[in-house]
Amino acid sequence: MEEEKVTLCVDGVEKAYPKGTPYYEIAKEHQNGYQDDIVLVSVDNHLRELHKRVKKSGQITFVTTADRAGRKTYRRSVTLMMQKALSRLLGREQSMARVLYSVGQAYYCELVNYGAPDAELLSRLKEEMLRMAGQDIPIIKSTVGTDEAVELFRDYGMPEKECLFRYRRSSKVNLYSLDGYSDYFYGYMAMHTGYLKYFDLCLFQDGFLLMFPGEDTRKTAPFAPAVKYVETLRYSREWGRTMGIGTVGALNNAIASGRTKEIIQVQEALMDQRIAQAAAEIAASAKHKFVMVAGPSSSGKTTFASRLSVQLMAMGLRPRQLSLDNYYLNRDVCPKNADGEFDFECLESMDVEGFNRDMLALLNGETVDLPTFNFKTGRQEFHGNTLRLGEGDLLVVEGIHGLNERLTYSLPKESKFKIFISALTQINIDEHNYMPTTDARLIRRIVRDARTRDTTAQETIAMWPSVRRGEERHIFPYQDGADIMFNSAFIYELAVLKLYAEPLLFGVERTSFEYREAKRLLKFLDYFLPVPGDAIPGGSILREFIGGSVY
Numbered sequence: 001m002e003e004e005k006v007t008l009c010v011d012g013v014e015k016a017y018p019k020g021t022p023y024y025e026i027a028k029e030h031q032n033g034y035q036d037d038i039v040l041v042s043v044d045n046h047l048r049e050l051h052k053r054v055k056k057s058g059q060i061t062f063v064t065t066a067d068r069a070g071r072k073t074y075r076r077s078v079t080l081m082m083q084k085a086l087s088r089l090l091g092r093e094q095s096m097a098r099v100l101y102s103v104g105q106a107y108y109c110e111l112v113n114y115g116a117p118d119a120e121l122l123s124r125l126k127e128e129m130l131r132m133a134g135q136d137i138p139i140i141k142s143t144v145g146t147d148e149a150v151e152l153f154r155d156y157g158m159p160e161k162e163c164l165f166r167y168r169r170s171s172k173v174n175l176y177s178l179d180g181y182s183d184y185f186y187g188y189m190a191m192h193t194g195y196l197k198y199f200d201l202c203l204f205q206d207g208f209l210l211m212f213p214g215e216d217t218r219k220t221a222p223f224a225p226a227v228k229y230v231e232t233l234r235y236s237r238e239w240g241r242t243m244g245i246g247t248v249g250a251l252n253n254a255i256a257s258g259r260t261k262e263i264i265q266v267q268e269a270l271m272d273q274r275i276a277q278a279a280a281e282i283a284a285s286a287k288h289k290f291v292m293v294a295g296p297s298s299s300g301k302t303t304f305a306s307r308l309s310v311q312l313m314a315m316g317l318r319p320r321q322l323s324l325d326n327y328y329l330n331r332d333v334c335p336k337n338a339d340g341e342f343d344f345e346c347l348e349s350m351d352v353e354g355f356n357r358d359m360l361a362l363l364n365g366e367t368v369d370l371p372t373f374n375f376k377t378g379r380q381e382f383h384g385n386t387l388r389l390g391e392g393d394l395l396v397v398e399g400i401h402g403l404n405e406r407l408t409y410s411l412p413k414e415s416k417f418k419i420f421i422s423a424l425t426q427i428n429i430d431e432h433n434y435m436p437t438t439d440a441r442l443i444r445r446i447v448r449d450a451r452t453r454d455t456t457a458q459e460t461i462a463m464w465p466s467v468r469r470g471e472e473r474h475i476f477p478y479q480d481g482a483d484i485m486f487n488s489a490f491i492y493e494l495a496v497l498k499l500y501a502e503p504l505l506f507g508v509e510r511t512s513f514e515y516r517e518a519k520r521l522l523k524f525l526d527y528f529l530p531v532p533g534d535a536i537p538g539g540s541i542l543r544e545f546i547g548g549s550v551y
Contacts, residue, residue, distance in 0.1 A: 004018070005019060006057040008054065008059070010030060011033070019056075021054045022051060022054075023041045023043075023049075023053070023060075024191055026060070030062060034062065035064075035066070036064035036066040036217045036218075037218075038050070038063070039064065039065055039070045039074060039190050039191075040063035041063065042061045043058055043059075044058045045512075047069060049141065049188050051141070065213070066215075066217050069188070069516070071217075076187055076188075077196055078210065080178050080185065081178060081193055082129060082210060083096065083181065083183060083432065084132070084179060084181040085125055085132060089121075089128060090114070092157070095111075096111070096431060097109040097110065097111055097112070098432075099433070099434050100233075100428070103223075104221070104223055104225075105220075105223070106212060107212075107434065108207060108208075109208055109210055110206055110208075119203060122201045122208055129199065134194075136193060136194035137193040138191065139176055139189050139191060139193070141175070142177065143173070143174055143175075144175060146170065146173050148173075149175065150166060152175075156182075160246075160431045161184055161249075163247070163249030164249040164429065164527065165249075166249065167252045167527070167529060169526065170526075178193070185433060186524070197218075198217070198220055199211060202223065204223075226480045228479070228485045229480065231485075232424060232487050233424055236426040237426060239270070239426065240426040243263065243491065245491050246428065247430055248527045251495065251528070251529075252528065252529045255495060255529045260535065261535055267490055267491060271307075271541070275304070275307050275311050275486075276314075278419065279311035280315070281484065282312065282317075282394070283315045287412075287414045288394060288415065289393075289394050290394065290411060290415055290416045291308070291319070291394060291395070291397065291416075291419065292402035292416055292417070293396065294399065294418070294419070294421070294478070294482075295421035295422045295475065295488075296422055296475050296476070297441060297445055297471065298441040298442070298448065298545070299421045300423065301398050301421055302398065302551070303539075303540075303544040303549060304488060305396050305398045306321070307539065307541075307551075309321060312394070316392065318393045319393075319396050320387060320393065321396045321398065322370070322396070323398055323399060324397060324399025324400070325399060326373045327351045327354060327355045327371065327373070327380075327399075328380070329349055329350065330378060330379045335348045345400070345466075345469075345470030345474055346474060347404060347474065355408075356409065359408070359410070365388065368386065369382050369386050370386070370387055372385060400470075400471075400474060401474060401475075402418065403420060403478035403481055403482055404474070405478075419482055419483065420484075420485045421485075421488055422437065422441075422487065422488065423489040424489050425439075426490075426491050438468065439521070439524060440489060442461070442521070443494065443501050444493075445460055445545075446461070446504055446505070447501050447545050448544065450504050451545075451547050456504070458514045458518070462513075462514050490540075490541075492531055494528050495528045495531040496530075497525075498530050498531075500533075500545075500546055501521070501525060502525060505518045505525075506518075
């Protein structure tokens with residue numbers, strides 16, 4: 001009987017393959033054409049792991065460790081290998097490492113029921129992981145019933161995973177096994193340990209860092225600690241644990257037991273307290289005339305600036321608000337990126353000279369006619385919006401370049417108070433699956449842009465990589481230069497955003513490139529029990545996204 005064949009279009013070239021051919025064989029055939037290691041395949045725009053087999057004709061592209069999905073796959077797989085290595089070294093009862101958060105190109109981990117590791121243990125762990133990476137040990141995927149998974153994780157001493165799956169709607173759960181060690185991970189995995197050669201370990205605080213490659217996918221990226229960022233993450237995590245809500249499962253328990261209103265009230269009170277503390281620091285010096293507020297997309301900068309202004313007024317000061325968006329250069333002289341599109345993220349798109357001229361004049365007590373940028377015409381306009389800063393007056397300036405000294409080069413250092421704001425998630429999915437802060441911000445933006453800009457979820461997802469590149473270049477490098485760092489995330493916010501985001505994500509075309517990301521976010525939101533937005537106060541930062549803000 002003649003072997004049945006199917007036609008695949010691989011990177012634009014058609015070729016016939018026997019039906020049932022594993023994708024890893026096709027990947028090996030094309031690896032030389034890629035600079036980075038292939039770890040997944042996209043089949044008609046649907047991600048597949050390499051052990052899967054060809055079923056029908058179609059179009060495929062390969063996903064490497066340089067791609068976002070491939071990079072996440074690599075990191076999940078190395079994390080599984082680390083857990084297996086710890087189990088071999090110490091025994092499963094005391095060997096589990098809790099993955100707490102991402103910092104730079106690394107995961108910060110702490111050992112459970114063990115205490116702080118030492119250099120000798122870390123050296124043994126790295127040696128064991130390298131041994132496994134040299135053996136091509138298969139990572140095996142299996143599907144079990146949800147009830148079976150709950151029992152399995154109870155036996156494994158993983159209460160957070162056990163709790164997570166109590167609220168699972170699906171009747172099935174995908175598990176991954178490595179040499180007899182089984183675990184659950186949120187997303188796809190590499191085919192075997194031979195892909196996992198590039199990592200490092202180093203002691204850090206009470207735990208250690210599991211370090212990964214950056215832009216060079218075959219070399220571990222150096223770690224440069226952002227001290228204030230790490231401390232803000234640590235404080236936020238500890239506060240979540242104090243509330244008894246360190247994971248999604250614990251949040252679902254709280255929602256199911258009727259604690260939602262209490263949690264919202266307590267966290268809003270904490271936000272008020274921390275904004276008041278920031279206002280007190282600003283008011284402590286009469287030299288502070290410019291409060292520079294900066295942060296990545298969907299951090300809640302606008303509402304934060306308004307709430308901060310209210311607190312400053314309560315202290316007898318007279319804050320005025322200014323958006324840096326009004327200092328964009330006229331469109332005809334705005335720089336463009338490599339794709340020929342206007343680059344609104346770079347500092348060179350700003351009227352830096354005009355901004356410094358106006359701010360110096362204000363600092364000297366002069367009256368200034370402030371510009372308004374017309375986004376329809378692409379030009380600065382002047383409508384008699386004059387301002388003069390007297391005694392007790394200060395300017396709250398909000399914009400992505402607020403922390404960059406090149407923007408405010410002419411202003412005395414003592415006249416500026418810098419605030420970095422970002423939504424740093426306070427809970428994790430479970431013991432081994434941390435929650436990326438970028439996912440929460442993307443969901444915030446999808447909800448807000450659909451409401452305020454009539455932008456579809458597909459359009460927002462399409463522009464997100466460009467937004468993220470701009471943040472990495474123009475915002476995050478300056479975060480540790482802030483006087484204070486403010487976390488605008490809420491423990492419960494994804495349970496609220498779920499109700500707004502899911503209909504938008506279901507509207508993404510299944511044939512589009514953005515569908516893969518929409519599908520991933522829908523799976524992510526499925527972990528959360530929903531919370532109606534009715535109980536969210538009108539002054540909450542979250543109202544900036546779901547609507548109904550008093551500001």
